[in-house]
Amino acid sequence: MMQPSPAFPSRALGALLLVAAAGWLGCASPPPPLLPVENWGDAARPYGDSLEAQAWEALGPRPAAFQDRNAAPHSQPHEPVRLGDFYALTPAERALRVSDAEAVYRLAIRDRVFAGKDSLALLLDAIRIDPTHVTAYELAGAALLEQREFARAKALALQGLRLEPGSARLWGVLAGVYLHEQDPDRAARALRRGLEIDARAIPDGRQSLAVLESNAGHWATAESLLAASPTSSPALARYIDGRQALAAGDIEGARDAFAEAAAFPDAQTAVFVELGNAEYALAHYTAADAAFTRALQLDPGELAALTGRAVVQRALGHPAAAVPALAQVAARKPRDGAAQFNLAGASLDAAQRAPRGTCADSLFTISEQAFSACIELGYQTADALERRAHLRLRRGAAADAAADARLLLDLPTHRAAGQVLCARAALAQKDPAGAVRALTPVEHPPQSAAALFLLGKAYTQLGRHAEAAAALQRAHALDPQDWTTAMNLGVALSESGQLAAAERVLRTLVEKRPGDPVALQNLAAVLQRRGRRAEAQRLLERAGIPRTH
Numbered sequence: 001m002m003q004p005s006p007a008f009p010s011r012a013l014g015a016l017l018l019v020a021a022a023g024w025l026g027c028a029s030p031p032p033p034l035l036p037v038e039n040w041g042d043a044a045r046p047y048g049d050s051l052e053a054q055a056w057e058a059l060g061p062r063p064a065a066f067q068d069r070n071a072a073p074h075s076q077p078h079e080p081v082r083l084g085d086f087y088a089l090t091p092a093e094r095a096l097r098v099s100d101a102e103a104v105y106r107l108a109i110r111d112r113v114f115a116g117k118d119s120l121a122l123l124l125d126a127i128r129i130d131p132t133h134v135t136a137y138e139l140a141g142a143a144l145l146e147q148r149e150f151a152r153a154k155a156l157a158l159q160g161l162r163l164e165p166g167s168a169r170l171w172g173v174l175a176g177v178y179l180h181e182q183d184p185d186r187a188a189r190a191l192r193r194g195l196e197i198d199a200r201a202i203p204d205g206r207q208s209l210a211v212l213e214s215n216a217g218h219w220a221t222a223e224s225l226l227a228a229s230p231t232s233s234p235a236l237a238r239y240i241d242g243r244q245a246l247a248a249g250d251i252e253g254a255r256d257a258f259a260e261a262a263a264f265p266d267a268q269t270a271v272f273v274e275l276g277n278a279e280y281a282l283a284h285y286t287a288a289d290a291a292f293t294r295a296l297q298l299d300p301g302e303l304a305a306l307t308g309r310a311v312v313q314r315a316l317g318h319p320a321a322a323v324p325a326l327a328q329v330a331a332r333k334p335r336d337g338a339a340q341f342n343l344a345g346a347s348l349d350a351a352q353r354a355p356r357g358t359c360a361d362s363l364f365t366i367s368e369q370a371f372s373a374c375i376e377l378g379y380q381t382a383d384a385l386e387r388r389a390h391l392r393l394r395r396g397a398a399a400d401a402a403a404d405a406r407l408l409l410d411l412p413t414h415r416a417a418g419q420v421l422c423a424r425a426a427l428a429q430k431d432p433a434g435a436v437r438a439l440t441p442v443e444h445p446p447q448s449a450a451a452l453f454l455l456g457k458a459y460t461q462l463g464r465h466a467e468a469a470a471a472l473q474r475a476h477a478l479d480p481q482d483w484t485t486a487m488n489l490g491v492a493l494s495e496s497g498q499l500a501a502a503e504r505v506l507r508t509l510v511e512k513r514p515g516d517p518v519a520l521q522n523l524a525a526v527l528q529r530r531g532r533r534a535e536a537q538r539l540l541e542r543a544g545i546p547r548t549h
Contacts (some may be wrong), residue, residue: 028058052083053161058144058152059124080128083159101130108139113253119143127156141173149300151182168194168201175208182303182333188212204229207236211270214240217247235264239271246278254278262291269298269305278310280315288312303329307339309345321351325361330370337379344370344384348391364395381415389421400426416448423454432461446471449478453485456492465495476505483509487519494526502526510539517543 046190062080078097086094099206108122123140126133144153154177160170161495171194177258178187191209194202202208210225222240226232242257256276261271276291288310298438310322326343330465344367351363368391374384389404402425408418419438426434435458439446446452452475457470475485486509493502506523513519520543 012477035329051155051158051162054155056082058155059128060152062125062128062130063121078129081131083131086131089406097130098132101126102137104129105133105136108136118143120147131159132163134160134167134170137283137517138167138169138173139164139516141170145173145176148180150177153177156343166197171193171197172202172205184212184215188216204231207231207233210240214243219244225542227252231267233264235261235267235271237261238264242274242278246274251278251281255282257367262294262510269295269302273302273308274296276305276312280308280312285315289316296411301328301332303332307342308514310342314346314349319346320351320363321442322346323350323366327366330373331457334373335377337374337377341374341380341384342376344374344387347386364391367391380406382411386414386417386421389425393424393428395426398425401425401428415444419446419452420448421456421457423451427454427461429459432458447484450480451474452478456485456488460488460492460495465492468492469496469498483513487522490522490526494522494529499526499530503530515542517545521545 009146033466051380059080078100081089081097087099089097091500104122104126106124108119108330111122112119120140120143123136123143126136126207130136131334137156141156141160143152144150144156154174157170157174157177160167164170169437171190175187175190175194178184179188186210191202191205191212193207195205199205206225207228210222210229213219213224213225216519219240226237226240238257238261242254242261243254245251245257255275258271258278259274261267262275272295274293276288276295279285279288279291287307292309292312295302296309306325310325310329311324313319313325315445323343323346326339326346330336330339330343347363347367347370350359351367354360354363368388371384371391375381375388385404385407387399391409392398392401392404400420405418405421407423408414409423411418417496422438423435426432426438433447435454437452439455441457446455452471458473458474459471469489472485472489472492476482476489479485488503490506490509493499503526506519506526509516509519510523520539524536524539524543527533527539
């Protein structure tokens with residue numbers, strides 16, 4: 001069963017970190033880098049590795065306006081240069097680039113501070129001119145993070161930290177990226193490193209780290225971080241109280257704490273996500289939907305809120321409304337098996353409820369693709385195979401369904417389901433003998449009502465009515481309320497000459513559904529065979545079948 005995602009303060013903490021990255025403060029001497037360093041190239045071309053290539057790509061093409069030196073906001077004689085090539089320049093050439101890049105950087109700061117302009121283009125060009133300009137990396141990385149260009153922000157942050165591992169602000173930017181990537185451990189490590197270097201450079205860093213520590217269950221650490229924070233946040237304090245209550249199993253207490261936190265004007269996205277989770281756990285679906293909706297208003301891309309609202313929509317009986325949100329989550333996390341499984345299930349549910357047509361076909365396609373992704377990722381493989389096989393049978397792809405079913409035969413927990421699916425696929429391909437072979441292996445005889453029903457159906461198509469009756473009799477004993485099984489049993493008993501038994505089964509069906517035309521007609525056929533033509537004729541008249549002469 002799909003469940004809402006646990007709250008992860010991705011965008012909430014990202015916002016706190018962005019505030020810290022907007023200004024410049026000096027840094028203390030750095031500790032060693034957090035991450036292992038890749039091959040930095042040979043002595044003649046240092047940094048000539050994949051990280052340099054990623055950072056170069058993150059800069060993007062130089063704007064057309066900057067190509068014309070007479071029209072450009074800064075007139076420079078320099079072409080963009082990679083970091084490795086920069087170190088291959090003469091000392092004089094490097095010194096000139098350093099000076100000119102600083103001029104571009106100052107122009108960017110002037111535009112940002114005094115004119116309120118977007119300075120990202122100038123900051124990136126400063127790096128193109130001097131790829132060792134760490135402060136340009138800091139501000140450009142923060143700007144890209146704010147614009148949700150996480151891959152570019154990450155590449156520049158890593159490149160900048162390789163140049164200057166003592167940049168607290170770049171550790172803050174990297175923490176924001178890791179938050180987006182749903183990697184709390186790395187986010188906390190990066191944040192701790194930045195605070196160790198210079199806590200002033202990340203003013204709200206302690207609060208951000210306090211949330212991460214509380215999510216990990218480190219309550220004392222979270223409280224000490226809040227106490228040491230230069231700014232106070234009642235919303236954050238109540239959020240941490242809620243997390244602690246949740247860890248203790250007090251869902252109502254957690255809900256109350258999250259609701260109090262949500263009432264403060266500075267409540268962040270994570271507060272509303274956790275409030276939605278708590279309301280959902282209490283089966284307050286409308287309240288949960290409102291909380292997740294508010295989280296998405298604050299951050300339309302928050303994955304936990306998207307997943308949570310989709311779960312609520314399914315609980316409210318609106319699976320089609322859940323599909324777009326789950327598709328967005330799966331697109332953002334293509335290697336996340338749970339995201340793909342949730343999308344597959346919601347799409348299948350919505351398709352089964354939709355009228356036949358283009359919309360249903362599209363939903364079935366989404367579901368099949370998502371189940372295929374689960375199988376490729378090794379997530380819930382057996383369940384995904386079984387559900388994909390059912391889906392393929394429904395769509396008329398019996399051969400593909402049979403291939404899935406055969407894979408299930410090798411799994412002891414799903415062997416019975418595999419037998420049933422193999423039989424269904426064989427019957428769909430008009431191969432009743434194949435269905436019998438699938439259902440009657442000596443070592444694994446059919447046990448379920450579904451398997452015995454299919455076996456009876458296959459025997460009937462082969463004209464082996466006595467064997468069909470025996471199989472359907474066993475299926476009926478296991479599930480006496482199943483109408484279709486009982487009806488087929490009556491027919492099989494009649495065809496095998498067991499007319500009295502057939503009459504008993506079919507008369508019971510007529511008593512349950514006096515107006516059912518199929519039951520009336522089948523019972524009439526048995527009575528005619530038994531010589532009771534008048535009674536049979538009355539049943540046919542009740543079924544709406546005209547008298548024959």
